Amino acid sequence: MTRYHLNEMPDAWYNAIPELPEPMQPPLHPGTREPLGPDDLTPLFPMGLIMQEASPDVWVSIPGEVIDILRMWRPTPLVRAERLERMLGTPARIYFKDESVSPAGSHKPNTAVPQAFYNQQEGIKRLTTETGAGQWGTALSFATAQFDMECKVYMVRSSYEQKPYRRILMETWGGEVVPSPVADPSSPGSLGLAISDAVADAAQREDTHYALGSVLNHVLLHQTVIGLEARDQLKLAGEERPDVVIAPCGGGSNLGGIALPFMTDRDVRLVAVEPASCPTLTEGTFEYDFGDTAGMTPLLPMYTLGKDFMPPTIHAGGLRYHGDSPIISALVKAGRMEAVAYPQGKTFEAAVMFANAEGRIPAPECGHGIRAAIDEALAAKETGEEKVILFNYCGHGFLDLAAYDDYNNGRLIDG
Ligand SMILES: Cc1ncc(COP(=O)(O)O)c(C=O)c1O
Secondary structure: OEEEOOOOOOOEEEOOHHHOOOOOOOOEOOOOOOEOOHHHHOOOOOHHHHHHHOOOOOEEEOOHHHHHHHOOOOOOOEEEOHHHHHHHOOOOEEEEEEHHHOOOOEOOHHHHHHHHHHHHHOOOOEEEEEEOOOHHHHHHHHHHHHOOOEEEEEEEHHHHHHOHHHHHHHHHOOOEEEEEOOOOOOOOOOHHHHHHHHHHHHHHOOOEEEOOOOOOHHHHHHHOHHHHHHHHHHHHOOOOOOOEEEEEOOOOHHHHHHHHHHOOOOOOEEEEEEEOOOOHHHHOEEEEEEOOOOOOOOEEEEEEOOOOOOOOOOOOHHHOOOOOOHHHHHHHHOOOEEEEEEOHHHHHHHHHHHHHHHOOOEOHHHHHHHHHHHHHHHHHHHHOOOOEEEEEEOEEOOOOHHHHHHHHOOOOOOO
16 A cells, blocks of 8 residues: 655645536526526525636635645545555556545535635624535534534434434534434435425525535535645656546535546546436436425536435435536536446445455445446456556545445345
8 A cells, every 4th residue: 555645735726617528507596497696696605605606717726714724634645555456456556535534534524614614704604504424514514613603414314313423423513413304204315305404494594504515516616626636646656647537426526526637638537436226427317407305496407317306225325316516417418427327235345345455444435436446447457458547535434334234244235
């Protein structure tokens, strides 16, 4: 195992929008179906983030106050998974970017911190949000604690019940956590329903805004620190470029974060990995749809399974979303990004192989990317190709051990 370290994190985010293969379609107002203006979003978001949603600039400076906090764990290490390579007997070189070293244990604080910062700058005292796996709610609770703000988290009920330790982490950082949907205690919930709960709460109070952990352009923008660092670290490792960049895709933020900085290099393949039980990119349709289930959010141009799609309660709670980021959707539609789907049994098999080779226990979401990375490495073994594979180690699985217990004891439903 070789680690590649940088001394400094980037001082600007990479905005892919001006460089996309085709221009993006605008979000539409949920009532009028006309393109949204900045003022339409002010009840929910601060102007600092609204301007980033449609920024024409390729580089956006990261405020010093944000860098000061991200420096607590950034730059994150790039690791060559040599033991996994040996286990697979592949000529491929496999690298992963270790985003599990953040305080919340995933990539999510990369955007939680700037979102809390821009809200605090505009005098907002309280943020509401949804969380699926619990990773995003933990990240936002950590970030709001840094800026002395309150945080209320609507946690998808199936995860609330599966993962009590995530709730305890959020509460330790001062977050208030309730199971969603609030109005229907018999429902396992979904990200779409939890977004509706959080938006409805924020819309009622002057001192409150809403924060979204994925999907939106500004979220992917903030996550590009991952790929920007990885690009420099691969150079340190003596690699000109990766042949393929892989990440799991729920709403698309960690995937966008690692992949977008490689987007303009046509020699780099970009691969999204999703659960077979929630196959948004591989089986959904590209159309305007709501981000939430109640139909309160703007209409976004994206691949979707329909806002009422109720995904099965798989362990990768962060991948149970009916839609996808418009940027990721545009790349898949343009043929610039590939998408694959796996049933959860195959992803846990890969996660356990990785855990035995490299010693780390990945989050179930992360197991999806690892599955695809292993399959790329096995394909390279067949052809004898010295392929360079980069994947995002987007979170650890220390609070997902019940899922491993199910897998280890043959109780995992292979949906
Ligand atoms: C560890 C981890 N990876 C991936 C995801 C999926 O989200 P996104 O596609 O926005 O990265 C989540 C979402 O909660 C997550 O917790």
